[in-house]
Amino acid sequence: MSWRPSASISNLRARANILAKIRNFFAEKQVLEVDTQAMSAATVSDLHLVSFSTQFNDAGAAHQNGKTLYLQTSPEYAMKRLLASGSGAIYQICKAFRNEESGRHHNPEFTMLEWYRPGFDHFDLMAELSDLMQLILSCEKAESLSYQQAFIKFTGADPLTSSLDDLKQLILTHELSADWAKNETNKDTLLQYIFMELVETNIGKHVPCFIYNFPASQAALAKISVDDSRVAQRFELYYQGMELANGFHELTDASEQLQRFQEDNQLRIKNGLAEKSIDENLIAALQSGLPECAGVALGIDRLVMIAVKAETISDVIAFPVNRA
Amino acid sequence: MANFSTNEFKNGLKLMIDGEPCNILDNETVKPGKGQAFNRIKIRKLISGKVIEKTYKSGESVEGADVMETDLAYLYNDGEFWHFMNNATFEQIGADEKAVGDSVKWLKEGDECVITLWNGSPITVTPPNFVELEVVETDPGLKGDTAGTGGKPATLNTGAVVRVPLFIQIGEIVKVDTRTGEYVSRAGK
Numbered sequence: 001m002s003w004r005p006s007a008s009i010s011n012l013r014a015r016a017n018i019l020a021k022i023r024n025f026f027a028e029k030q031v032l033e034v035d036t037q038a039m040s041a042a043t044v045s046d047l048h049l050v051s052f053s054t055q056f057n058d059a060g061a062a063h064q065n066g067k068t069l070y071l072q073t074s075p076e077y078a079m080k081r082l083l084a085s086g087s088g089a090i091y092q093i094c095k096a097f098r099n100e101e102s103g104r105h106h107n108p109e110f111t112m113l114e115w116y117r118p119g120f121d122h123f124d125l126m127a128e129l130s131d132l133m134q135l136i137l138s139c140e141k142a143e144s145l146s147y148q149q150a151f152i153k154f155t156g157a158d159p160l161t162s163s164l165d166d167l168k169q170l171i172l173t174h175e176l177s178a179d180w181a182k183n184e185t186n187k188d189t190l191l192q193y194i195f196m197e198l199v200e201t202n203i204g205k206h207v208p209c210f211i212y213n214f215p216a217s218q219a220a221l222a223k224i225s226v227d228d229s230r231v232a233q234r235f236e237l238y239y240q241g242m243e244l245a246n247g248f249h250e251l252t253d254a255s256e257q258l259q260r261f262q263e264d265n266q267l268r269i270k271n272g273l274a275e276k277s278i279d280e281n282l283i284a285a286l287q288s289g290l291p292e293c294a295g296v297a298l299g300i301d302r303l304v305m306i307a308v309k310a311e312t313i314s315d316v317i318a319f320p321v322n323r324a
Numbered sequence: 325m326a327n328f329s330t331n332e333f334k335n336g337l338k339l340m341i342d343g344e345p346c347n348i349l350d351n352e353t354v355k356p357g358k359g360q361a362f363n364r365i366k367i368r369k370l371i372s373g374k375v376i377e378k379t380y381k382s383g384e385s386v387e388g389a390d391v392m393e394t395d396l397a398y399l400y401n402d403g404e405f406w407h408f409m410n411n412a413t414f415e416q417i418g419a420d421e422k423a424v425g426d427s428v429k430w431l432k433e434g435d436e437c438v439i440t441l442w443n444g445s446p447i448t449v450t451p452p453n454f455v456e457l458e459v460v461e462t463d464p465g466l467k468g469d470t471a472g473t474g475g476k477p478a479t480l481n482t483g484a485v486v487r488v489p490l491f492i493q494i495g496e497i498v499k500v501d502t503r504t505g506e507y508v509s510r511a512g513k
Contacts, residue, residue, distance in 0.1 A: 048359055100361070101331060101353045177378045189381065192359045197379070220358050236357075246357045297357070 005318040015304045015316055018136055019093065022113060022300075025132055031089040031115060036078035038095060042279035043070035045264035046220070047271060050099040052108075071097035074297050075114050076221070077282040080250070083116055083293060084285035091115035093300065104312045105242055107320045111300040118291040122222075122233045122249040125294035126210050129237060129245060132298075133208050137307055142208035142237065150211055151191075154199045159191055159215060160230045170194060188217050204238035211236050221257070222248035237298075240306050247296030254286035327385040330363040338370075338391035341378065345370045345389035345442045353382065370440060371422075371447055389442065396439045398431045406431065406449070408439055419446035427451050429484035430502045451502045456511040457481055459496050462488065475507070 005012070026033065043051040051073050055066035072078070074096050082090055096112040117125055130142040151159040157170050167190040171181045176197050184190055203209040212235035216224050219232030233249035251257055258278065265275045304316040314320040328337060333351040340346070346367040355361040361382035368375050370391065380386065396408035396417065405418030406428070419439065423446040424431070430451035431437070438450040462478035478488040478498070486500055488507045497511035 046358070048356075048361060100355060103353045106353060106355060177376065178380075179378070180381055180384060189360045192356065193362060193379070193381075196354055196356070196362060218359060243356055299357075 002323045006314040006320055006323060007316050007318050011304070011308050011310065011316050012318060014308045015300075018304055018307060019300070021136055022093065022132070025135060026091045026115070029089070031091050031117075032087060034079065034082060034087070034090045034092050035094070036075050036082070036092065038072055038097075039069040040072060040078065040279070041067070041069060042077075042277055042281070044073050045261045045268065045276040045278065046073075047264060047267045047273070049073050052097050052099050073098050074112060076295070076297070077279050079114060079116055079295070080290055081281055081285040083118065084288050084290045089115070089117050096297075102321045105302065107301065107313050107317055109321070110313075110317075112297050113300050113303075114295065114297040116250075116293050116295040118293040120249075120294040122212060122235050122247060122294050125247055125249075125296055126212065126235055126237075129247070129296055129298070130208065130210075133237075133239070136303060137208075137239075139239075140207045142210055142239075144210040144212060145203070146213045147195075147211050147215065147231070148213065150199050150203060151195065154202050155194060159195075163187075164190065167191065167194060174198060188215070191215065191218075200238060200243070201241075204240065208237055208239040208244070211238065219251075219260070220246075220248065221251050221260075223251050235296075242302050242305070243299075244302055244306075245296050245298040247294060249294045250290065250292075252286060252290040252292060254283055257286055258283050325388045325390050328388050329385050330380050330382045333363055333365060338389040339367070340387040340389045341367060341369070344372065345391050345447070347391070349375065355382070370442065390444075391440060391442050391447075393438050393440050395436045397434055397436050399433065401431075408437065408446075408449075411436070417441075417446060419449050423447050424449045427502075429480075429482050430455050430457075430500075431482060432457060453501060453503055454499055454508065455502055456497050456499050457484065459488065459492060459494050459498060462492060462494055464493070 052071040053068050056069050057066045075092050075094050079090060079092060093111065093113050095109050097109050099108060100106065102108055126144065133139055133142060148158065148160055151157065155170060157166060164187050168181055171178055171194065178193060181190060213225060213231040214234045216230055216232045219234060222232040222234035225231045225233055235247050236243055237245040261278045268275055301313050301316055305313060308316065310316050328339065333348060335348055335351060337348045338345055346369050348365050348367055350366040352364045353361060354364055363380045363382055364377060366375065366377050397411050399407040399409050405420060406424050407416055407418050409416045427449045432455055435452055435455060439446050440448040457480040459478045460481050463476050475487040475489050477485050478492060479485050486505060486507050488498060492498060499508040499511050501508050
């Protein structure tokens with residue numbers, strides 16, 4: 001009966017308990033809880049993210065030419081505007097929306113915990129996230145591998161020096177069934193595919209596993225490393241077959257950020273997608289001065305899945321999209 | 325035949341993969357928070373019966389396979405083809421040995437089978453889950469033995485050999501589960 005929740009009431013209790021623990025964790029550290037807007041005038045330019053949009057019938061606006069507003073894919077831009085305004089350390093628990101398929105690990109609206117720590121770099125934040133994981137999941141301390149170390153360990157190839165052809169050969173050697181790969185022209189797509197098949201399947205089985213220092217071409221909103229310009233100070237957390245969190249030592253340079261957004265849009269055009277207007281408020285905030293900080297977003301639904309040993313995300317969400 | 329994008333993938337969709345019609349058994353989207361999404365599918369190749377996995381970049385398209393399933397009644401075998409008929413339209417179609425495969429030992433006149441057609445030609449024949457067939461050969465068993473202690477082999481009128489309880493005699497009609505090849509009961513019970 002689809003009017004009933006897909007999650008058991010006991011799982012929903014466990015979920016509430018986890019949220020209470022998270023709020024307590026941050027209260028003790030005096031990290032401020034914030035609640036920013038779910039709808040924004042601008043959205044992400046990332047090639048691989050699809051946002052929902054709606055029309056706002058502002059006073060006097062005719063229905064058909066209302067103002068377009070986008071549902072957030074994460075609260076990142078709004079939270080950075082607060083940081084640039086002197087908020088200090090902040091966290092938020094909110095809904096994020098992505099117009100993508102639903103599945104065992106995905107629902108188009110999901111609950112995200114995002115927090116920012118001025119004065120932290122990505123390693124400091126990884127340590128804090130590991131503490132939170134231990135608190136919620138009673139697991140052991142997380143282990144850490146750089147992207148390059150992990151890739152070499154499980155594939156034998158160096159992701160930073162391998163060419164497009166080297167990676168295609170690697171796919172053949174490992175007999176991966178990806179017929180499209182031979183015609184692929186984007187090295188990052190091949191890296192992401194190989195990482196998914198050979199690295200992700202082998203890490204974070206018993207303890208949470210951080211992968212840090214992603215290739216600079218997959219930097220997103222992370223700083224490029226000063227020591228090695230081939231990598232960005234970005235990390236991901238994997239545990240029990242799922243990607244749980246993504247974090248950055250945040251890019252604070254407004255002009256570099258603007259340039260990355262413009263490059264995103266070039267890539268969108270190349271892939272036959274519409275350009276996205278750049279979030280001028282974020283750029284203005286960076287120009288005014290974003291404090292040096294690290295930030296991370298964690299999927300709460302997946303965290304609860306691990307805590308209650310759920311098989312699918314619908315076991316921990318009251319009404320997933322097919323019952324919404 | 326139309327192409328299907330990965331976001332149209334779902335269980336039961338028929339695709340042409342490696343030149344062979346395939347049925348999707350399982351479709352999982354693997355979408356990292358940042359970066360390219362992939363669809364990992366488990367498929368059954370409908371001619372060889374092999375089950376394999378394939379991964380596609382999300383957004384890619386794959387050619388669909390013109391595959392349909394139809395319920396047809398088995399008529400007769402002419403030595404080369406097994407003939408089936410649509411009981412509503414009386415249209416007939418012949419399936420070759422490759423399509424009939426192991427199902428041959430369960431085919432009884434008049435039984436409705438599921439025939440899978442690819443571009444209009446039969447590629448597989450699936451018998452009903454339960455068929456009732458006559459025992460044409462078996463050792464005489466002890467009357468009164470109902471304990472089912474392992475049973476004994478019996479040859480049925482289609483040539484199939486199944487294990488039956490000792491009390492089953494030649495000439496009796498037995499009900500068999502074609503998915504497991506196991507005896508279920510005497511017919512009509």
